[in-house]
Structures are given as structure tokens and as C-alpha cells.
Amino acid sequence: MEVGTTQAAFILNISTARVRVLLKEGRIQGARKDGRSWLIPLNSQGVPEITPGRRGPDGTWNKVQRTTKTVIHLLPSVIQANQKNSTSLPAVNIQKGDRHNLCHEAKILGPCKIFYQPHTINETQDKGRSLWIEVDPEIEVVHKVFSEVNDNSQKSRS
Numbered sequence: 001m002e003v004g005t006t007q008a009a010f011i012l013n014i015s016t017a018r019v020r021v022l023l024k025e026g027r028i029q030g031a032r033k034d035g036r037s038w039l040i041p042l043n044s045q046g047v048p049e050i051t052p053g054r055r056g057p058d059g060t061w062n063k064v065q066r067t068t069k070t071v072i073h074l075l076p077s078v079i080q081a082n083q084k085n086s087t088s089l090p091a092v093n094i095q096k097g098d099r100h101n102l103c104h105e106a107k108i109l110g111p112c113k114i115f116y117q118p119h120t121i122n123e124t125q126d127k128g129r130s131l132w133i134e135v136d137p138e139i140e141v142v143h144k145v146f147s148e149v150n151d152n153s154q155k156s157r158s
Helices: 005-012 016-024 076-085
Strands: 032-034 037-041 070-074 092-096 099-103 105-108 113-116 131-135 141-150 153-157
Touching: 005 016, 005 037, 016 037, 092 105, 092 141, 099 141
Parallel strands: none
Antiparallel strands: 032 037, 070 092, 070 131, 092 099, 105 141, 113 131, 141 153
């Protein structure tokens, strides 16, 4: 199976810019260009093979398939602060393992489940939150942070 740079970045848990650097350096084994797109083969574990660099620390990318679910929370304290202070700070928290991304918008590219359990605390909940969305490990979640909000128009940045 082969994937593009965006999917490879998601699998490796690194940015697409880093994937492009690895491609330019020829460090992703078996990668080939098809027109303007890259086709990156996956190994038997479902991840691209990366050749180690000659200098610096070992790579921090995932070396095995993801096993933990992505959990998305809405942050009511940030929403309330935004309303009170007329600000627009990110109020969506996307948690993938021990990594957290705060954003304004999350697009889930596949099936997901939404949970509401006001009286039950479980290991997927962060700080006792009772409403969350769970996404299986193989499903990508694309997030956006808006640079500013003026007159109901939203500009996004990457």
C-alpha cells in the first residue's frame, strides 16, 4: 500500500513539511514521485521506512501503527472567557496520546463516536470532562487555528 505526504505525516506523527524534507534527502525508502505527488510505500506494520540520519538525535516519529484513540474535547472555560473578554482563543483540544493541539476547527476524516457521561469518569477523559469525541487511531483529524476573527469572517493559518 502507498500513501501521500499528508497521510505519511499523520502515520509518523510529524508535520508534512518534515516529510517533504525527508523525501528531499532521500530518507524515505521506496518513495517515488508520480507527477506532482509523492507515493510512499508502507511496511508490514503500516508505516513508512525511514533511513536514519548520519548526525543528530534519533528520529522521534512513530515506528509502529497508532494504537491509541484521538480524543477531542470542547473547553467550556475558554468558551466562557472568550464570551466575557470578546476574544477568540482556541477552545477545541485534540489529544493524540500525550500530544495536545488547541484549535478552532477540527475535521474528522472518517467515523467517530461522541460520548456524554456526566457521572462516570474513565481513562479517556481529561480532567473529568463529561462530553468528548473519540476517533479510532487510523482516522485522521485535520485541525485549523484562525488567526483572527473580524466581522464574522474567519481567516485560517496552517
